[in-house]
Amino acid sequence: MTERLLTFPTLNQTQITALTSLGVDVVPASDWETATDIDIIFGWGQHGPAVLQNPQNHVRWIQTVSAGVDYLPLDWINAHNIQVTNASGAYSAAIAESTIGYLLYFLRDFNDAVKNQAGHFWQVPARSDLATLANQKIVIYGTGSIGQHIAELLNGFGNYPFGVNRSGHGVTGFQGTVSLEDDAALVKDADVIINAMPATPATVHYFNTDYFEKLNGVRIFVNVGRGKSVDEQALMHALLYQNVLNAALDVFETEPLPRESKLWDYPNVLITPHQTGFDVDNIRPIFGYLSDNLKSWDADGQLTVNRVDVSRGY
């Protein structure tokens, strides 16, 4: 059976040949306006909604190249029984490495060093200004693929983090987990808080004024989840009033982060432009998910890898 797949990422010839051998007719995204009979969308882009809603197409499956799928028209997709598989896991290793990098950037006092370097200042910090990862109390929100990868790397530093998830179920690599409702006691004396949750209605502005007021000088707050989970005004307030001492942020309420955002100028904030999952080899695992799903899809109409519960949003 021949399926027509519209691909937003540019595929190389080896990848196109591989898809063709699986019985797939590959349509580049540049042909979106004239293409018809599209069954599958790979990736997403500006013209995704038009492709999806074109009555000449009959899209039944979207394989994203992202882990989060909150940018898709999920209500429409749900109403039309379109299946979605995501790229969960493809970025986890890179995101976890970036996260360890963020923590060491502040714990090993690189943040002061880069500022002093700009002024040619040899300013030796106090020994007590530096700390090791091994000795931090770390709480990770989200114990899925990303959270688990972060925990695994932390374990290599002799650190066993705590996890927070919906139900509080235990997860390998964590010394303990609690549910979102029961996190107050856990975070009160945390040294490090990491958000790695997906964006869902339940997590929008989870990190708000009420949340930050529970904290007593958390050394580092990291957001590698979704920008919408953090109320940026509340975070800036927490940074000023030292409920939070430093923050590393890769995602924002509005992206690109507007030039006029005050966050840029906070001396104790590290801003990276939603790059934390980037890796020279990113496409390799994602193409693997697509191929594996294509095989089962052709065999029995099932998608076996990374199925999204569209009604839940992840």
Next chain:
Amino acid sequence: MTERLLTFPTLNQTQITALTSLGVDVVPASDWETATDIDIIFGWGQHGPAVLQNPQNHVRWIQTVSAGVDYLPLDWINAHNIQVTNASGAYSAAIAESTIGYLLYFLRDFNDAVKNQAGHFWQVPARSDLATLANQKIVIYGTGSIGQHIAELLNGFGNYPFGVNRSGHGVTGFQGTVSLEDDAALVKDADVIINAMPATPATVHYFNTDYFEKLNGVRIFVNVGRGKSVDEQALMHALLYQNVLNAALDVFETEPLPRESKLWDYPNVLITPHQTGFDVDNIRPIFGYLSDNLKSWDADGQLTVNRVDVSRGY
């Protein structure tokens, strides 16, 4: 038997009491000029040579608070049969964490991010600009306590580094080791080179023009060993001609690094002010070495922890 110990670090009352209970009379460094009959020196400072050479003293042992001992008057110490024990191992965990931080700073493209942040630039890098530690070919010079700690942390990232040491003997955590004489083939296609060697006559300017010319675009060069091991002029040349693409340096030929050094302004160099081993808990393991050595010294005149071969210099 009462020993008189002159201490350069300021000890707290608990530590002084602990030493007193071991039969030690503690003399603070501020009393260096009037003190006599000093047997043991703990740490080192400006007036160390005067204390050592005062004929009213009879120093037989120096317990340093540093891993390297190249700043001591080793010839004089050797000629007078004074024993030296160092703080090897006390800083290794912190140095290893800093080293991982340096690597992630460049691999995860924080170096561009901090510069872009200063200008409020949301500049998304290419996916191919970022890489993961897991996929780097890493060569560590020095396979002692520091090198082994770095290797151990790298193992947690799924990376098994290569080691270079004097004899080429194998070491746990490394996928292979070669001797200093046989490193050319190993470093030719290395992604990362880390210096963690002590300063000895054999390692002075080991990383010189001849060395850097062997490299084909090493992604990151790290120096957490000693400043004298690197010819800084040669390194700057290598950075300009892209034998080395980025460098993280914690130690320098002259410290503090002079304000007029051109190194400060290299956009692909991260400079930290000899802080890589700092930790809020630094004194704890070193005080442990001192106590353990005091016990054996009193029992049978032996020093069991971290004895330095004074003639070799480490």
